[in-house]
Amino acid sequence: MNTITQKALVLGATGKTGSRVARNLTELGIKVRTASRSGSDVRFDWDDTSTHAAALQDAALVYLVAPVLRLDFAQQVSAFLDLAERATVRHVTFLSAYGMERAPAEVAVRGVELDLIDRAHFSHSIVRPAWFMQNFSETFLQPVDGAIIVPTGDGTEAFVDAEDIAAVVAATLANPEAHAGAQYAPTGPHAITVAGAAEIISDVSDQPIVHHDIDRRAWIAGTVAAGVPADYAEMLGTLTDTIATGNGATPNTDVERVTGRAPTSFADYARRTAHAWTGEAVR
Ligand SMILES: NC(=O)c1ccc[n+]([C@@H]2O[C@H](COP(=O)([O-])OP(=O)(O)OC[C@H]3O[C@@H](n4cnc5c(N)ncnc54)[C@H](OP(=O)(O)O)[C@@H]3O)[C@@H](O)[C@H]2O)c1
16 A cells, blocks of 8 residues: 555554554654644544544544543444445544553453454554553643652653653554554563652753542543543543553563654653643753
């Protein structure tokens, strides 16, 4: 397939990975159609199926970000993939999550993986990243009043840079034949504790930042109070327990294997991102 003339549909295009995938693909010379509910080339809403066909029109490649903040979406994604089969799609790269190959089929993310594996009409790649480093600068691990509040104890996680995830995704879409059926689990180069991450963020932002290892039930309640649906907050609580019990992601070589460059360390991500914690303008 001559991918340079192929169009890529990027879902979740204003999000942490989608925005970076779109930029990577454009830099590779691939035509991109960004999609989300607002702020993208086309309006795409998982809950409004009338927006799906236009998003897929002429698209040969799809970066698939499933509906966020919910647990029950396998059918919705399946219907979208049916539509993709009837359109011009040749390859789908799916954003899954670390360890999902061990999840039961009833877990929606695993359900989507199995659905893709079953389809012969287009090829696919599955990308299962560790926790994103950007959680510390863009979402739920951002320091609040000098504390990163999360019940991960002394457990470690091989946090991965969303830039590296995007580079892996872009590589699969740029060369689908080489990555057909591939499953990658992008991780950072080191497994670190949240306290270790806080120390690095302290250094680069020149202010005291600590890890506050809060009670898990209290954290889940706070997450719900912040607007996260209760069932999703429970799932996030389970993920924090995975780390706390020593079962967090461990480093592997997938980023380097796919992109040819070593994964970004937390220190390098933090240096590059220091403005997020100091409030200084990005230069
Ligand atoms: N954070 C982590 O550490 C981590 C680790 C592994 C896997 N993941 C997975 O990453 C996924 C999220 O990806 P991300 O972090 O790149 O995205 P994100 O930053 O959470 O952004 C979500 C994107 O989806 C769009 N969106 C939200 N609701 C939508 C809807 N109803 N219809 C269509 N688009 C919608 C948003 O734009 P609009 O709001 O404008 O529509 C936005 O572009 C989750 O499924 C999560 O399981 C996360």
